[in-house]
Amino acid sequence: MKKSGILMIIISIIFLIFVNEYYRYDGYKDVEIPEIGIAKVPESWYCSKTKDGLLYFANMPIENQGCKVYFIQHSIQDYALDTNESESGYFLEDYSLGNILSIKKIFISPYGNSDVYSNGSRYQSCTFYLNDIKVDSYYIDFEGENKSSIFFIVDDSIDMKTMEDMTKWFKKY
Structure with missing residues (x-):
């Protein structure tokens, strides 16, 4: 009886791992x-x-x-953002997406809410003017082998979990 109980526990654990992995990306696309x-x-x-x-x-x-x-891509760089950072932070170039939106005075602070994942990607809080209105938001820096790409979250309906999932599930080339 003990062996069948242990076997059932092992099968249950394997099943849970499989189901978790299968549905992990449910609702997301590549x-x-x-x-x-x-x-x-x-x-x-x-x-x-x-x-x-x-x-x-x-x-x-x-x-x-x-x-x-x-969510918009700001730039592709031959280096990570870390090379630009200083103790007091720095500004990125302004960005315009036609007459739909403009992002100006993009300030990246070395402090604030951030996280770096094992894939090299990270998210961090930032401040910018979206169509002339000051916004506290986030950017995600997707880091590849030799380049990185910065994306800004420009809509406040994007929740923290979605942003964290996009960052940690990224697969670099």
């Missing part, structure tokens, strides 16, 4: 970030590229009336 890796984003997000070749995620194409942008 999106390739060229030269960087594969990110998982919510399935409902529409993904496309700007005229400059940078990715954006929204509820529909930016040309459509009523487009709501969630």
Whole structure:
């Protein structure tokens, strides 16, 4: 009787691990970030590229009336953000996505809410002006082998769990 009980426990544990792994990414889809890796984003997000070749995620194409942008790629760099950081923080270049949105005075502080994962990617709080309104938000730095790419969360409906999941589930090339 003891052996069958132990066997049932082992089978149950294996089953739970399998089910957890199978449904872990439920509700997410893979999106390739060229030269960087594969990110998982919510399935409902529409993904496309700007005229400059940078990715954006929204509820529909930016040309459509009523487009709501969630997450935008700011830049691709040959180095990680760490090389820019100083004790007092620094500013990134302004960004514009057509006449839909503009991000100005992007300030990255070396302090604040942040986390770095084993895949090299991280999220961190930042401040910027979104269409001339000051916003406290986050960016995600997806780090590949030789390049990194910065994405800004520009919609406050993106919760912390979604941001953390996108960061920790990233797979670099």
